[in-house]
């Protein structure tokens with residue numbers, strides 16, 4: 001794989017041919033890749049009749065069976081564990097962790113094709129798996145890469161919107177604004193206005209989803225370079241994959257390992273079944289036939305909460321605060337234990353630990369730990385993260401509240417990013433958001449293909465619950 005030199009265009013430069021060049025090139029590429037690009041769409045189209053038939057059969061056979069009970073505590077407790085949604089792209093087991101279309105993370109890392117010269121599988125290959133349930137060939141994964149590269153161009157008004165955001169506006173808010181604004185381009189919204197048959201909804205949703213995925217690195221990197229760097233932007237290189245392009249755009253083109261980190265990161269954060277806040281929100285908003293841009297932007301707003309995706313920035317901040325307070329980058333286990341208790345005793349959570357479903361160490365944590373052991377075993381902060389892994393579960397168990405004292409995905413990502421120079425914690429959740437798009441948009445296509453209904457669960461009042469049982 002050829003590595004791309006980053007081409008930087010100054011944001012202050014007046015609009016000229018240089019700024020139009022990527023758009024012109026993208027148009028030309030779109031024509032040349034149109035046939036190979038359609039193969040993922042073709043495969044989805046082939047699968048739809050059998051999946052529709054399967055859902056019909058399941059509903060006919062088991063439609064009136066009970067999935068589980070709902071207790072009063074569940075209704076008050078964030079609907080935890082209520083089985084009330086279908087999400088086909090992935091399933092989470094409390095002990096084993098996530099399976100993407102039936103495959104664990106190590107199985108995905110083993111089975112999916114790797115781009116030439118890289119040691120990690122790609123999110124493009126994963127997208128094929130999530131959408132079809134089939135492991136793609138290298139050529140099929142490459143066709144997704146080509147497709148995404150051909151669509152990677154931002155409307156200038158979206159660029160302007162991002163550029164006008166104050167640097168003090170959190171990157172996740174800027175991200176959400178930009179994705180909402182891209183709604184202007186929605187093929188689904190236009191098709192709906194034109195009276196599209198509901199059987200065909202999935203088609204423009206598929207198109208919007210690929211367009212959106214393709215544009216996310218441009219949005220994310222523009223925010224990064226505006227807020228934290230020099231306001232100079234790279235451009236897409238059609239000869240490299242999504243993650244290398246993303247690394248280049250962010251300004252990390254020199255380090256091959258960083259692109260591999262992006263590949264691993266984008267794959268493992270993509271999907272975590274349907275009940276988590278970002279996935280459920282995307283699915284819920286999409287159920288009203290809001291287009292993929294509006295649906296995903298809503299999901300991003302949920303991801304930006306500190307109990308969900310924002311925990312990744314909180315983790316690194318917590319670790320750095322601890323090392324500053326203690327005065328060393330490598331605190332002892334006793335010092336970490338004391339600092340954890342200080343956090344808990346002040347009524348705060350230890351970020352990166354605990355999970356609503358998992359009851360063991362998150363395999364996404366382990367995948368990142370493996371990466372660190374391979375690439376940065378002597379990094380001081382990695383040593384601290386490892387020491388925390390030994391100490392924090394014991395402290396949380398002794399504290400006696402959390403049902404799961406083990407680390408989740410967010411406990412590890414910041415240290416890896418920081419090692420390669422991406423030190424700006426407030427940007428971390430944007431990376432999570434780019435990855436999460438792969439999972440939630442794949443499911444959104446199936447939501448429309450399977451004719452999923454508008455969501456409308458029943459709510460109750462405290463008074464009505466009381467009456468229900470006092471009768």
Ligand code: CMX
Nearest residue numbers: 307308309311349350351352353354355356401402403404
């Ligand atoms: N530190 C301190 N207390 C914790 C805790 C932690 N890491 N994890 C859970 N608890 C507490 C809860 O706040 C809750 O307290 P109350 O009973 O006073 O409300 C109690 O333990 C029971 O919670 P739980 O049933 O074990 O966990 P929940 O399903 O309610 O919450 C989660 C799950 C992730 C929000 C929680 O573990 C947490 O706040 N963790 C820290 C933040 C974090 O890492 N979030 C990222 C999760 C992964 C992701 O979505 O990206």
